[in-house]
Structure formats: C-alpha cells, structure tokens
Amino acid sequence: MSYSILIVDDSLPMRSVIKRTLKAAGYGKAEVLEAANGQEALDLMKNAWIDIILTDYNMPVMNGLAFIKAIKKDEVAKDIPVVIISTEGHESKIKEFMDCGAAGFITKPFTPEAIRDLIVNILGDTDYEEDLDESDDDFDF
C-alpha cells in the first residue's frame, strides 16, 4: 500500500523541498499531490483520495487555518490528518491550530527528521518501513 499525500504551500520551492524530504523519509512510493493554497486544495480533494495533508499557514486566497476549518466541516474529509508546516511558531498560534483539529505542527526551518517522525507517528510505521527499503537515499538522516 502506498499513501496519497497532499502538500499545500504557495511556495513552489518549499513544495519541492517537502516532496524531496518525503522521498528521503521513506515515502518514495507515495502519490504526492500539490496545491498552492487552501481553496485549490479543497478543489483537488473533491476528486482525490488523501491520506494526510501537509499545509503551510500563511498563503494567499485561503490560509492554512481557514483550510483546516473547511475540512473539519466536510463529512468526507474531516478525519484526514492535517499537519501545519509554518514559520509562525508562537504559542497562541500553535494552540489555535491544534484547537481547530490539526494533527501536528512543524516549524520552518525544519529538519527532514522532524517531518519523518511526525508522519510516521500519524500514519504508523508499517508502510514507512516497507517504503524505506525501496526509497532513494537522497540524503542521510
């Protein structure tokens, strides 16, 4: 089984970095989908199965918080775990993310280990181990 992972970030380079990190973390077989903001992600989710969402907070059109709130109102999508990856790591904002139902929070700048550990913790590590055996070793942990 391979996962379907949705990356939501208005920065093209940051989406590339997260994709590369996922590959190195053992999710090389995962289907990775991309959206540039929350609204684009919601549109994409109408026609795609998603196992986990990694989203930025500070985006034009629809930010990460509004995106989570929209997901939690959706009967089909509300149980998809959403991880916020953001530069805005002050305590009240993190609490707001978690209160809205975020499954986790990663501060930018991040290490590959931070992303790997959080995803493994949320999705479980069975498929991670399976994927890791076949992944490219782009960089060492």
Place this chain on the structure above:
Amino acid sequence: MKKILMKAMMTSISEVMETMFYLPVEFGPESEFCQCGMDDKNILACRLTFTGDTSGHLILAVPRNLISEMAENFMGEPREYLTEEHLSGTLTEMLNMVCGNTLSKADSKAPFELGIPEAIKESEIAKNDIFTIVETTESKMAIALKID
C-alpha cells in the same frame, strides 16, 4: 525592542541558512544600502510586513548568484533547471522563515501575523536605509529590519 528583534533575527538567519540552505554565515557591520557594495549588483529583493505587539517590515536583498546557490541547495536541483519562479520563491521563502522565526524567538507568547512576501525592485529600496550585511563564504546579502 529593536535590539531584541535584531538579536533574534541574526540567530534566525544563521539557523535558516544552515538548516535549509546548507550555508554558514557571518555578520558584517550595519551600513546604508548604498554603501553595502550591493546596489550595483544584479540583485533580487523582497519585503515582508508583520503586525502584532510590534509591527514593521523586513527587506532582503540577495545577489542573483547567491540566490541561485541557495535555490540549488534548497531544492536539490542543478542550477540549469532553476527558473525565475524557483529563484523568487526561494527568496520569499527565506524571508518568510527568517521573519516568522525572528518574531517567535523574540517573544514566543506574543501573537503576530505575517503578510505575503512581495518582490520589490532595487529602486524601491531607500539608499539610506540601514541594512545588516550577512556574509557567506563566497558572497553576501543584506537585510533590513524596520519597525513602524
């Protein structure tokens, strides 16, 4: 407050440059933009506003050769595959990470909001704005913190 923010900004720049761009940095003296030795170079610049207990903006100016090196390290792609969107996206993401990290370090309990980073032309930078020089092994960039 500016002293606290400046100290947090320098720590944040070091962390962001080393963690995401694999480039160690050292800090040079502050100087007016026109005396940074950068205004005659081919630079890319962007600005990011922040609001909260303290409001203001950051301006980051980076020579094209350095932002290419940063984008190459950041994305793991050879320089010849990098587009203008990759370069400007790397620049704005760098400033976004530095700004958010700086404000969180300065006061982890104080809420703030960041704007969307915007590319600006070199001509939009006031020549007498005070910038901090950030030196890498082979190049340098300049960053200014302005409080409203």
